[in-house]
Amino acid sequence: MVIIGGGVVGLSVAWRTARRGLSVAVVDPAPGGGATHVSAGMLAPVSEVTYTEEPLLRLGLASLARWPSFRAELEDESGSALDYRADGTLDIAYGADDMAYLDELAAFEKTLGLRVERLTGRECRAFEPMLSPSVRGGLLARDDAWVNPRRVVRALLTSFEKAGGTLLPDRVTALSAGRDGGDGDRSSGVRLASGEVVRATNVVVAAGSWSPSLVPGLPVRPVKGQILRLRGPEGFLTRCVRGLVHGSPAYLVPRGDGEITVGATVEELGFDGRVTAGGVYELLRDARELVPGITELELTETAVGFRPGTPDNLPLIGPAGSHGVLAATGHHRAGVLLAPITAEAVVAFLTGGEAPDVVKSCDPGRFSH
């Protein structure tokens, strides 16, 4: 089989299928270079979705439950640490309105059986001394986790190749519809930019925002996001810190080495790859309101990525278009979180097993009914 796209989703599928003994090639000119590269890697399904998106929430919780074993196996097989941390998210409120919103969120989270604690401003600052003194209160979600997506991609590549998989550093220009074999609708592989045709019974399209160029009509669009990376002393922050600033959600995700990812803008501008003055300004402004001391930290990176968005914010996982073609794309903001359950579902589709129930909401054909 061939997997188009070496982001966190494509490589997770690749690793899991290669381990099952399937012959797998991943085609990507720059694995890990797409949306995964600029992702913050938060594994926090509840704070990432709105109340109306229950199927996405269920999917996220199901995948979050798979992350500990996914992580353990991946670290074990790759021999490298993912900087996986499960120290919780601190959701911060500065105004009375923000606090009321957090109280509602806490009530909702409790109905889901999640551990959340309501903290006073003083308690918030006891957990994270770098928070602004004007913090009014917050919510601590102790079970929230996060991971360094760049390390995940490297570990997946290593483990995939150890499992016998092949990486083809090229670009797919088209699905090759099997004319050679004369079997009409049956996909028989992909055509590469080099001109080479790679034959395969199954093709998994995990090309994120670029997926519709391979499967026309696939309802995926690029949702531009700008992020920053800062570098500070280790322990500057110990948890993910989130908050609403000027009505838009901002977050700071600390890594073990002192790096802090600050995200993220949400822009419907197609494939506009420009880091803009306004995007960077807003990210710095919001991060500064949450944690004033970030002004002293080094700004090490500004970057743009394209989240693969879908009309209902749910991914597309399952048979798509021609026979033998599977989609594993459209993961929007949640590619890293949803990689384990996506891989599990694709393995099931390929091997005739049973995909997890929650993945049924992700049928790529759901919009054409």
Next chain:
Amino acid sequence: MVIIGGGVVGLSVAWRTARRGLSVAVVDPAPGGGATHVSAGMLAPVSEVTYTEEPLLRLGLASLARWPSFRAELEDESGSALDYRADGTLDIAYGADDMAYLDELAAFEKTLGLRVERLTGRECRAFEPMLSPSVRGGLLARDDAWVNPRRVVRALLTSFEKAGGTLLPDRVTALSAGRDGGDGDRSSGVRLASGEVVRATNVVVAAGSWSPSLVPGLPVRPVKGQILRLRGPEGFLTRCVRGLVHGSPAYLVPRGDGEITVGATVEELGFDGRVTAGGVYELLRDARELVPGITELELTETAVGFRPGTPDNLPLIGPAGSHGVLAATGHHRAGVLLAPITAEAVVAFLTGGEAPDVVKSCDPGRFSH
């Protein structure tokens, strides 16, 4: 002779001396890579100094008067354009206090015989439609000019080498005090990182903030500045735009190709080469208050430079320390502006001519009296 430092000052001295037929070598591992590289290239002596700095103002005006011919010869000899523009600076006020300050500045500028015009807010926006609608008024200095410092450095290098000069892409580790010749105090060249000693009767130290490592005791310190570069459509701005924002001066300098330099922070942090979240935030915030539409522009570069500061903000030009050693450093914010008069003075010192009167205030020994 040997010139240590290939910034705009060192290369201007090099070009002017090589043209006089002197044998000249410039030593710099990365010419144009120091403070010049991040300079905005404003040739606006009046708006750059405070009222109390009359000697610096006189020096700046004298050098500004030399820029048109310096530019013409340099473009002619190098065969390349400097993106020199003399379209004026628009100094903007948003509050009543700012406007009062500009009125005082205008009165002062008029006593110096400079053309300045007081504009209403409406007139300001007629000149520069991208200005914020809340602009209260401004001052148009029609004679102000600016230049692209990176082009200046490239043109100087070309012209210098055409004139027979030699560039040594190495680093000077020490002045070589002439022990070989046995003449004690007489400098006889420089020692390079490669181990090579380059002999010379005269050594010009034009190493900016790094000069004290070569001439101990030279009163030069690094004054950190962070700047940004944006890219917009050509003609987004047509003049330099300056203004006081939150009490600190901000400026936007447009180039012919749509690039806009936004500057600059002023930080006493020694050689701290980090671009910081706070520095970039302040630059974007201030630029946005002057010209709100910059938010849509691409942020193409963030950079740090070290202005070579002196105790009285005047440069050090003239004999320094050992016999045969000349200083041409300490130009602080004004290296590009002051390059022509500095080169002229150094040529005079070397050839027994008369240095311009205004350069007398720049005697490197003035602090030890």
